[in-house]
Amino acid sequence: MEVTNDNRVLEPAVDIATAAKLSAHVAPPLLPDKPLVSIRPSKSWVALNLRDLWLYRDLLYFLVWRDVKVRYKQTALGVAWAIMQPLFTMLIFSFIFGRLAGIKSDGVPYPLFAYAGLLSWTFFANAVTSSGNSLVGSANLITKVYFPRLLIPVAAVIAGLVDFAIAFLLLAVLMLYYRVALTWNILMLPVLMLLTTLLAIGVGMWMSALNVKYRDIRYALPFVIQLWFFASPIIYPASIFQHWRWLLAFNPMAGLIEGYRAALYGRPFDWPMLALSSGLTLALLTYAAFTFRRMEKGFADII
Amino acid sequence: MQPIIRVENLGKQYHLGASQAPYATLRDTLVGAVRAPFRRWQSRAENSSNTFWAVKDVSFEIAPGEVVGIIGRNGAGKSTLLKLLSRITEPTTGGIDLYGRVGSLLEVGTGFHPELSGRENIFLNGAILGMHRQEIARKFDEIVEFAEVEKFLDTPVKHYSSGMYVRLAFAVAAHLEPEILIVDEVLAVGDAQFQKKCLGKMNDVAQQGRTVLFVSHNMGAVNQLCTRALQIAVGQVKNFGPTREIVTDYLSEMFKASSGDLAQLRTTRDEGNIRFTRIELSATGGTTLSFGQTVEYILTVEADVDMDELSIGSSVFNLSGHCVGSLVTREQFAVAAGNTVTLRLSVPGTNLAPGSYYASFSIGRGGHEGLRQDLDAIIGMPAFQVLPISDERDPVANWNPNWGAVVFREAHLTTE
Numbered sequence: 001m002e003v004t005n006d007n008r009v010l011e012p013a014v015d016i017a018t019a020a021k022l023s024a025h026v027a028p029p030l031l032p033d034k035p036l037v038s039i040r041p042s043k044s045w046v047a048l049n050l051r052d053l054w055l056y057r058d059l060l061y062f063l064v065w066r067d068v069k070v071r072y073k074q075t076a077l078g079v080a081w082a083i084m085q086p087l088f089t090m091l092i093f094s095f096i097f098g099r100l101a102g103i104k105s106d107g108v109p110y111p112l113f114a115y116a117g118l119l120s121w122t123f124f125a126n127a128v129t130s131s132g133n134s135l136v137g138s139a140n141l142i143t144k145v146y147f148p149r150l151l152i153p154v155a156a157v158i159a160g161l162v163d164f165a166i167a168f169l170l171l172a173v174l175m176l177y178y179r180v181a182l183t184w185n186i187l188m189l190p191v192l193m194l195l196t197t198l199l200a201i202g203v204g205m206w207m208s209a210l211n212v213k214y215r216d217i218r219y220a221l222p223f224v225i226q227l228w229f230f231a232s233p234i235i236y237p238a239s240i241f242q243h244w245r246w247l248l249a250f251n252p253m254a255g256l257i258e259g260y261r262a263a264l265y266g267r268p269f270d271w272p273m274l275a276l277s278s279g280l281t282l283a284l285l286t287y288a289a290f291t292f293r294r295m296e297k298g299f300a301d302i303i
Numbered sequence: 304m305q306p307i308i309r310v311e312n313l314g315k316q317y318h319l320g321a322s323q324a325p326y327a328t329l330r331d332t333l334v335g336a337v338r339a340p341f342r343r344w345q346s347r348a349e350n351s352s353n354t355f356w357a358v359k360d361v362s363f364e365i366a367p368g369e370v371v372g373i374i375g376r377n378g379a380g381k382s383t384l385l386k387l388l389s390r391i392t393e394p395t396t397g398g399i400d401l402y403g404r405v406g407s408l409l410e411v412g413t414g415f416h417p418e419l420s421g422r423e424n425i426f427l428n429g430a431i432l433g434m435h436r437q438e439i440a441r442k443f444d445e446i447v448e449f450a451e452v453e454k455f456l457d458t459p460v461k462h463y464s465s466g467m468y469v470r471l472a473f474a475v476a477a478h479l480e481p482e483i484l485i486v487d488e489v490l491a492v493g494d495a496q497f498q499k500k501c502l503g504k505m506n507d508v509a510q511q512g513r514t515v516l517f518v519s520h521n522m523g524a525v526n527q528l529c530t531r532a533l534q535i536a537v538g539q540v541k542n543f544g545p546t547r548e549i550v551t552d553y554l555s556e557m558f559k560a561s562s563g564d565l566a567q568l569r570t571t572r573d574e575g576n577i578r579f580t581r582i583e584l585s586a587t588g589g590t591t592l593s594f595g596q597t598v599e600y601i602l603t604v605e606a607d608v609d610m611d612e613l614s615i616g617s618s619v620f621n622l623s624g625h626c627v628g629s630l631v632t633r634e635q636f637a638v639a640a641g642n643t644v645t646l647r648l649s650v651p652g653t654n655l656a657p658g659s660y661y662a663s664f665s666i667g668r669g670g671h672e673g674l675r676q677d678l679d680a681i682i683g684m685p686a687f688q689v690l691p692i693s694d695e696r697d698p699v700a701n702w703n704p705n706w707g708a709v710v711f712r713e714a715h716l717t718t719e
Contacts, residue, residue, distance in 0.1 A: 031403070035402050036404065037390065037400075037405065038398065038400050039398055039399040040398040041393060041395055056433070059430040059433075061430075062427050062431075062436075066419065069419065073418050140413065145391065145407065146389050146391050147431065
């Protein structure tokens with residue numbers, strides 16, 4: 001929106017009685033002994049400053065709320081998109097890979113098999129994409145007001161959780177249709193969702209920081225995500241690699257996707273693979289957070 | 304007394320051209336996606352000498368409860384100083400200690416989302432400015448009342464008029480309750496009525512014992528609101544002291560540098576499609592006029608696109624920054640794309656008393672009927688002096704400045 005400057009030159013002086021001028025104001029507040037904020041040039045690696053993040057928790061809430069609200073306000077189909085994207089991809093993949101190519105699916109009906117992978121992958125890919133572009137898209141905020149910049153990419157990922165939850169509704173319908181019974185394995189589902197979210201935050205915040213400096217990221221990211229899709233056991237089971245499958249575990253999404261299938265369809269967990277994926281996720285998240293903090297100080301100057 | 308803000312040897316260095324990201328074609332980009340990091344590092348290394356200090360060796364202290372005006376020409380480093388104080392950008396050298404919570408208002412409506420309603424934007428904007436949810440909820444009614452937008456609370460702000468938008472945005476910001484409030488020229492928006500309200504609000508804030516830092520080109524407002532003024536020139540503190548002295552010094556400097564760069568005196572933020580390229584006084588005596596002499600200005604205006612129904616607005620200010628008088632021309636003019644026009648503006652019968660003045664100009668539309676909208680505005684030139692000499696026998700030779708800036712020379716006294 002354009003803000004015009006009405007009467008800027010014509011009426012600049014505003015007549016407030018000079019008496020109101022503060023020659024004698026009320027008693028000044030008591031000041032703390034130590035500065036509340038001490039601004040110094042930072043070293044190359046800086047602390048995460050979790051206290052600041054906590055202070056601004058309400059802003060995180062409102063940023064997520066804004067993203068969700070705006071998304072559903074602007075699209076005609078609204079919530080339906082959250083289901084259509086994985087649903088139609090699943091139908092196409094079921095036809096091509098399940099029917100035509102006859103890819104094995106570890107004994108689970110191929111549509112179910114593919115949907116579990118697509119569900120988590122769609123969340124991850126959308127979250128990383130919007131998170132990766134979030135900082136550049138918030139340039140006006142970054143140059144005008146202070147708040148922990150980490151909140152922006154984190155909020156973009158969390159906003160994606162709404163779609164993720166909606167897509168689970170379709171999964172419930174599919175499971176009823178194929179008469180798949182729930183097992184105690186389902187208890188792992190929240191853990192897997194948390195890990196997927198953390199992984200998306202890690203990759204997203206890292207990419208968002210790099211994106212500020214190198215705008216190439218915006219173009220490279222969709223490409224990388226597409227390659228990553230094929231490197232993850234979404235349309236094929238991890239078992240087709242047989243005794244090389246541990247290699248696949250170096251892709252943290254691989255362990256998580258296999259984990260979703262185990263949790264949802266009552267198949268045995270591949271614990272070593274899941275442990276490796278979880279470890280990598282946490283390592284990546286930590287690395288990304290510190291990298292972000294290191295690059296953060298330059299954001300306002302180069303964005 | 305212990306200061307609430309302490310700034311020591313503060314410096315901020317920028318790399319020239321570092322903010323440019325030239326990406327032309329998709330093909331370049333795909334190739335660049337692989338090579339770009341290395342190319343960037345190389346160019347950064349080559350340009351390492353190509354730096355400048357936007358702020359350098361700045362030190363000052365501000366006591367709690369003070370209202371300090373920061374003045375200086377465009378490009379002097381005021382905005383960088385505010386960005387450093389608000390933690391938006393990090394200093395290269397030195398440091399700042401803040402003994403209180405800071406709320407900064409560098410722009411009105413930061414983070415407003417056009418698709419969201421007024422109600423929703425109040426919460427979003429409040430959170431962005433650092434307020435908690437309960438705090439916003441508590442002040443919600445007060446904010447709505449201040450902004451005068453009750454009827455449109457559930458309308459998306461994209462349908463708001465610019466006046467409503469600004470009112471709402473300022474209302475949220477005005478209800479921040481930090482110990483230190485940093486404000487950048489936000490009062491320059493909105494209509495006169497609302498400006499008055501904003502200044503009043505800032506006055507309240509200051510009277511509650513809070514500290515205010517206030518950047519403005521409006522010397523009148525600085526004079527009225529601020530106890531002390533900090534003058535910045537070329538990134539350094541040039542003067543810091545009682546407002547009246549600093550403002551007078553600053554304004555009288557404009558005399559010496561009256562032929563200065565227009566860009567430094569421009570108050571419209573963004574380069575528009577039309578602008579003044581030259582403003583000068585057409586006087587035989589240089590920058591001095593005798594009392595009663597018609598003031599004539601020669602204005603050169605350049606436009607990028609075809610524009611018509613334009614008029615010129617102009618005001619005259621005295622050395623304390625108070626506006627003495629204004630005009631909007633009845634005559635309109637047009638400029639064709641890519642052309643420049645030279646205009647002569649004569650202002651007879653001003654009756655300006657002997658003293659020093661400076662002028663301001665705007666290119667805009669409206670003003671006689673409806674609100675005036677400025678497309679380009681320059682404050683601070685040309686500066687001129689009215690000498691206490693007159694062609695006729697006017698009583699100006701011993702004019703006392705306390706008598707004001709206008710001589711009522713048509714006055715008549717008769718005996719009945």
